[in-house]
Amino acid sequence: xxxxxxxxxxxxxxxxxxxxxxxxxxxxxxxxxxxxxxxxxxxxxxxxxxxxxxxxxxxxxxxxxxxxxxxxxxxxxxxxxxxxxxxxxxxxxxxxxxxxxxxxxxxxxxxxxxxxxxxxxxxxxxxxxxxxxxxxxxxxxxxxxxxxxxxxxxxxxxxxxxxxxxxxxxxxxxxxxxxxxxxxxxxxxxxxxxxxxxxxxxx
Amino acid sequence: xxxxxxxxxxxxxxxxxxxxxxxxxxxxxxxxxxxxxxxxxxxxxxxxxxxxxxxxxxxxxxxxxxxxxxxxxxxxxxxxxxxxxxxxxxxxxxxxxxxxxxxxxxxxxxxxxxxxxxxxxxxxxxxxxxxxxxxxxxxxxxxxxxxxxxxxxxxxxxxxxxxxxxxxxxxxxxxxxxxxxxxxxxxxxxxxxxxxxxxxxxx
Numbered sequence: 001x002x003x004x005x006x007x008x009x010x011x012x013x014x015x016x017x018x019x020x021x022x023x024x025x026x027x028x029x030x031x032x033x034x035x036x037x038x039x040x041x042x043x044x045x046x047x048x049x050x051x052x053x054x055x056x057x058x059x060x061x062x063x064x065x066x067x068x069x070x071x072x073x074x075x076x077x078x079x080x081x082x083x084x085x086x087x088x089x090x091x092x093x094x095x096x097x098x099x100x101x102x103x104x105x106x107x108x109x110x111x112x113x114x115x116x117x118x119x120x121x122x123x124x125x126x127x128x129x130x131x132x133x134x135x136x137x138x139x140x141x142x143x144x145x146x147x148x149x150x151x152x153x154x155x156x157x158x159x160x161x162x163x164x165x166x167x168x169x170x171x172x173x174x175x176x177x178x179x180x181x182x183x184x185x186x187x188x189x190x191x192x193x194x195x196x197x198x199x200x201x202x203x
Numbered sequence: 204x205x206x207x208x209x210x211x212x213x214x215x216x217x218x219x220x221x222x223x224x225x226x227x228x229x230x231x232x233x234x235x236x237x238x239x240x241x242x243x244x245x246x247x248x249x250x251x252x253x254x255x256x257x258x259x260x261x262x263x264x265x266x267x268x269x270x271x272x273x274x275x276x277x278x279x280x281x282x283x284x285x286x287x288x289x290x291x292x293x294x295x296x297x298x299x300x301x302x303x304x305x306x307x308x309x310x311x312x313x314x315x316x317x318x319x320x321x322x323x324x325x326x327x328x329x330x331x332x333x334x335x336x337x338x339x340x341x342x343x344x345x346x347x348x349x350x351x352x353x354x355x356x357x358x359x360x361x362x363x364x365x366x367x368x369x370x371x372x373x374x375x376x377x378x379x380x381x382x383x384x385x386x387x388x389x390x391x392x393x394x395x396x397x398x399x400x401x402x403x404x405x406x
Binding site: 096 | 218219222224227228242250254257258265273274277290291295297298299301302303304324336357380382
């Protein structure tokens with residue numbers, strides 16, 4: 001990653017630190033990063049988790065699909081563009097964490113290396129990796145958006161699981177077998193791990 | 204702006220709307236966009252304004268220089284890259300607004316067209332343009348980072364005001380003559396306009 005800004009760009013330091021923000025809104029900033037195949041249940045779980053956290057906690061879902069209509073609308077699906085897509089989402093999560101928010105990311109993020117990059121950007125202490133472990137056959141059967149069908153027909157190229165790789169996380173912080181759980185149960189499972197991490201001490 | 208995502212990307216709808224978030228944290232989301240030459244006082248004013256808003260309001264400063272070390276670290280200073288830089292900052296402000304935050308942007312953003320794009324992305328009803336109207340000679344005399352000096356020597360290319368254009372906003376919502384005010388006074392001046400816009404009705 002080159003830093004084109006070089007030596008002519010200085011770092012501006014604000015007077016409100018992240019710890020001060022966390023104190024003000026009484027929560028610890030954290031990024032909960034949901035990875036998994038298309039149709040594995042990431043977005044449903046993300047929004048179910050958001051419902052569990054609000055109104056007690058201030059949180060926000062960064063959904064990969066939605067961001068591709070906005071900040072990432074000028075990116076395609078080549079390996080490089082997917083990496084850039086993930087890098088930008090991680091940078092936004094970092095900024096939102098710095099603002100004090102709890103961030104829930106819903107993003108296929110198929111490669112171990114790209115997720116490692118995201119973790120490095122956000123900071124290991126603020127990064128929780130959640131693997132939505134749904135078998136490809138099940139995702140393909142669900143196929144709510146007919147994407148697998150289009151990928152099989154070659155209408156969509158470089159589709160994760162069909163014509164592009166998905167590398168399962170070898171050491172996810174949370175691994176959810178979505179066949180055994182409804183999304184709100186998956187959210188509860190994540191919440192049990194996440195809640196002690198977002199609560200302020202002595203709160 | 205092409206949307207490379209095309210028809211294979213669907214919009215995921217969360218259950219927590221922005222109005223619900225605004226109710227929860229008792230503030231109206233808004234972006235205060237500070238434009239002006241380098242050394243015109245944008246960052247100082249932005250952080251002074253943040254100090255005025257916190258702890259009553261949850262806000263965050265998006266500083267152009269800082270973002271060039273993160274999400275915009277792969278962008279240079281050509282006209283196209285500057286536009287992309289501004290587009291990304293606007294998209295992040297929009298996301299943060301959607302999360303309920305008040306955002307203060309400190310960014311040279313030299314062109315009328317780029318600021319119009321930012322306003323369109325963020326939404327006119329949430330966009331307040333603040334022009335830090337400091338004469339070039341004064342900025343060049345201040346030159347805290349020796350950038351004008353380097354630009355005059357040709358060490359830095361495409362530097363706003365010297366070798367790249369700055370188009371003053373013809374209709375800024377707030378125009379501040381920084382010669383007459385200390386930064387905290389400028390912040391107070393902005394606050395008078397901004398406060399009624401961020402307060403919840405009946406709060």
